[in-house]
Amino acid sequence: MSFSLRQLEFFIAVAETGKISSAAQRCNISQSSMTISLQNLEKILGAKLYTRHAKGIRLTGFGISFLEHARQIMDSVQTALNSATQQPHALVGEIRIGITDTIAAYLMPNVLQAMDQRFPALSMILFEDDQEGLERAVLARTIDFALMVTSNYQLTSSTRVTPLLRSKRKLWISPHHPLQKKEEISLVDIAEQNYLLLDMEGHIATADMFWGKYQLTPSIKLQTKSIEAVRSMIALGLGVSILSDFSYRPWSLEGNRIIRRDISEQIPDLVVGAVWIADKPLVSQVQEPIDFIKNMVDPPSSL
Template identity: 90%
Template sequence: MSFSLRQLEFFIAVAETGKISSAAQRCNISQSSMTISLQNLEKILGTKLYTRHAKGVRLTDFGRSFLEHARQIMDSVQTALNSANQQPQALAGEIRIGITDTIAAYLMPNVLQAMDQRFPALSMILFENNQQGLEKALLAETIDFALMLTSNYKLSSAIRVTPLLHSKRKLWLSPHHPLQKKEIISLADITEQDYLLLDMEGHVATADMFWGQYQLTPNIKLQTKSIEAVRSMIALGLGVSILSDFSYRPWSLEGNRIIRRDISEQIPDLEVGAAWVADKALSPQVKETIDFIKNMVDPPSSL
């Protein structure tokens, strides 16, 4: 007996929401139907994927490992579906897109490849800058739209934003970190550990906001603009950090493992959005490009 893509979708939803009820709502099915489907998945795999606790569910060690495979499978299926629909189109001309360095690193390579396949006659000119620079470029009309971490900034009222994706923030730590022994990890638990604070694209202000909300202060061991430094130190067990799934990679540059754990408190998601001047009509090229990127990075569930 083999499992279905729908069962993988249910399992991923449970892992990301931490609750059967929330996952069922997200997948538009009843809670009982989701529970039965997940029980059948566990029977097929021959082991438990999660355990229940007072606030929801917690993945087992096998569940966390299987989650990575499940995501890879779903990503591969979605890539295949996208490929089937990405026949060359007649959209042509030139689009000027502003991007931040995080967008350049984690979003644009796949977007550019897909856009080249879908719209071969469309020329995309990229300009990298920080949020303030991109906002000025938008108002000066030297770029058509910008892709940025819109949740990390308060933009001018003259700028309109279309959300493209939301990415959950989680605790990043090494597989052998002492916090791994805890079934539930809270912000208070994290304050007792060395904390690595990423200082780029509004991360510090966002961190101050959610730490301040719970009247807690992290024990900051390092504040750095280098996400690779944060990644390497986490993997070596030299600290932990709260970062989003958007920039997550399971390995450091040295090849050491990094894992993610949910946090018991509510931490705001990271939002990636497309920004443009509010009173300026979007050209057909720009509108279709934004729609294409949105469907690519956050496709409607159809599996």
């Protein structure tokens, strides 16, 4: 017996919302149907995926591990569908795209591969800079558009933004961290831990905003521009951090495990957008690649 993609979709929805009722609403099915489907999935796998508590569900250790596999399967299926339905397009010429280092690391490899297949006659030239430098390049018309984290940066009125994806921020911790014993984790809990503060692409300003909103101050053990340093220290249990799903990887460079937990307070999402100059209408050579990237990273409908 094997599980279905629909069952994986239900499980991912439950894991991301933390509630059977919310997941059922998101997937447009009844709560009882959602529960039965998940019970059948557990029977197929021969293991419990989650436990219930007063405010929702909590993934088991097996459930946390299986969630990553489920996401990888769904991503692979979506990539295959995109490849099958998107035929090569006849755009020709050159397009200049600005990117930040975060975009270069976590978005561009898959995007470039897909765009090469979609627009084989279009030459894509990439320029890497920080957010301020890319905005200057957009206004100077030395690049056609820029891909950057727009939620962490205040753009001028001379630019326009096409949002591409939203990514939820969560707590990153070691599987053996004491906070793992808590059913619900708050910013008050996190403020008592050794905190690892990532200093890149406006992240500090965003962190100051949500900590300040609740009149809390984290106990900062390390402030660094290296996300790999943060990842390694989290995996070793030396600290925690609030970071987005966009840059999440389940393992450190040393092969140690990192997991994510929801936070009870509302934390602003990370938003990635395409930035272009306001007074210059987008030609198809620019508009179509932007639309393609948006559809690729944030498909209009789920499987």
